Amino acid sequence: MSVRIRLALTCGGLFLLSGVVLLAVNYILVRSALPPAAAPAVRSFGGTMTMPGQPGPEPPDAIGTGSTPESSGLTVVSAVRSYRGGVLNTLLVQSGVAIGATLILALLLGWVVADRTLRPVQAVVATARRLGADNLDARIRLRGPRDELTELADTFDEMLDRLAASFDSQRRFVANASHELRTPLAAQRTLVEVAMGRPGAEPALRELGTRLLTMNVRIEALIEGLLVLARSDRGLAARQVVCLDEVVETVVDTHRAVAAEAGVDLRWERTGRDRSARPPDLVWGDRVLLERMVSNLVDNAIKYNRRGGTVWVRDGRDPVLWVANTGPSVPSSSAVDLFEPFSQAGRGSRGAEPGAQPGAGLGLSIVASIVRAHGGSVRAVPRPEGGLEMAVFLPTRESA
Structure with missing residues (x-):
């Protein structure tokens, strides 16, 4: 009542x-x-x-x-x-x-x-x-005589001011630190490549240079992930109508070579390939961020898999995107923690194999941040046979 x-x-x-x-x-x-x-x-x-x-x-x-x-x-x-x-x-x-x-x-x-x-x-x-990541400037600004209710509203507004200042400071720090780290990393990579390319370089030096370049690539991926995460947490500065089907098709075609190299079968199960049978999904948002979201999900499904495994990608109405994969079992209690930064949640990965590159732990965090910025939600459900099912729910628009 x-x-x-x-x-x-x-x-x-x-x-x-x-x-x-x-x-x-x-x-x-x-x-x-x-x-x-x-x-x-x-x-x-x-x-x-x-x-x-x-x-x-x-x-x-x-x-x-x-x-x-x-x-x-x-x-x-x-x-x-x-x-x-x-x-x-x-x-x-x-x-x-x-x-x-x-x-x-x-x-x-x-x-x-x-x-x-x-x-x-x-x-x-x-x-x-x-209130959300993209509208922390919303305030009550209650008018009227001074009483307990107006005092409550003013106190709430003051709390929002402090929260907004704290969020902005944190985001600026992450963005600025990531930008500042790019320059020395690029210089370091150049120096290592020059040292390795000298005539008469010893095998030990080349092996050391290869390891340094591998670490450099991983750090650059981590910094790039932090930049994308900071950008998506700030919200969407501009929006446009994005055909999600085209984004999924582009990402799947791009990752087919990566999946083949990893020994994973990448399958795109589009719901209703005939556009006359099902109008394409139109999302009001940022195409670059949406493409990064799909790419991270597909890349995550390939990376945390087993050789000879399978990745299924399906786009439809509800959810607008569904990505599932085979692989190691994930406890149900750890499924929610997957979207936290730098969380592995007990998953095995190909990172343990020789020559494989471990993840930076930001892929699903970026996915969750992009989905929130577009007013949607994402859900991870462990598969009984092993692996995960990722379902993305976004508000869509009817195609013209």
Whole structure:
């Protein structure tokens, strides 16, 4: 039950309680003001029964022929009782109807008052839901008199200011550090290649140079991944309509040679190859980042596989992209941690084979960041036979 309903019911319940108490007090007061039902003070004047405060005795003929003092007294008592009962019943019925009608009005007014009172809280909730990596500048900026609700909204805005400053500082540091590291790495790679290319270079020197170049390539891949991660975390600066089918086709064609070298069968299972049967998926976003997302998923499926294994790639409506592979088993408890930076989550990889290049641990983190920037979600599910199933859900647009 929502707070708005509880407040409306509370207002109605308090009003009903007040109405019942008021009705009980009025009932007691009216009952005490009415003449008593019994007639203990009936007096006889010349054989005629009279009530206190009534006119003097009438002549016997005025009472009526055949009437007696006892029957006259009973008639008066019966009339008084009927009068009291009618007045009290009328009071209860009319007051009950009035309380019921006013209770409905109180519930409606309580609903309206609760809605107006909770409107600032709804603004806080709406702002919190809109917050993301690409719109940390969203603020409540609640207007109105200074009270507890405006103080809550201002405190929330101040917290968002601190968070935005912290995120921006961290992203700038990662981007700047990555850019600064590119130059010395490029110089280092050039020096190693020149040393290895000298005439008469010893075999030990060449072996050492090969190892240094291998480490250099891995560090450059790590820095490139940090740059992409920092860019996607900042959100999308510009958007365009991207045909996801074309992106998947380009990535799959690019990775066929890599898959063949690794001894992995790369299969593209496009849902409905005929465009007339299924319109292509159109995503409103950044083509470069989307291509990097698909590339990382396919590359990850090839790298964390076994020789003779298989990679399946399928694009469709829901999810828009599905990538599965064979390979080592992954615990279900570690599937969520795969999207954390530098996480391996207990997966085996071809990195253990001679000559294979281990991953930098940023591929799936970049995928998750790009998906979030496009307003979607990604899910990893371990396969019972080994390997993983990656499902990407993105908001799509109908093709023209």
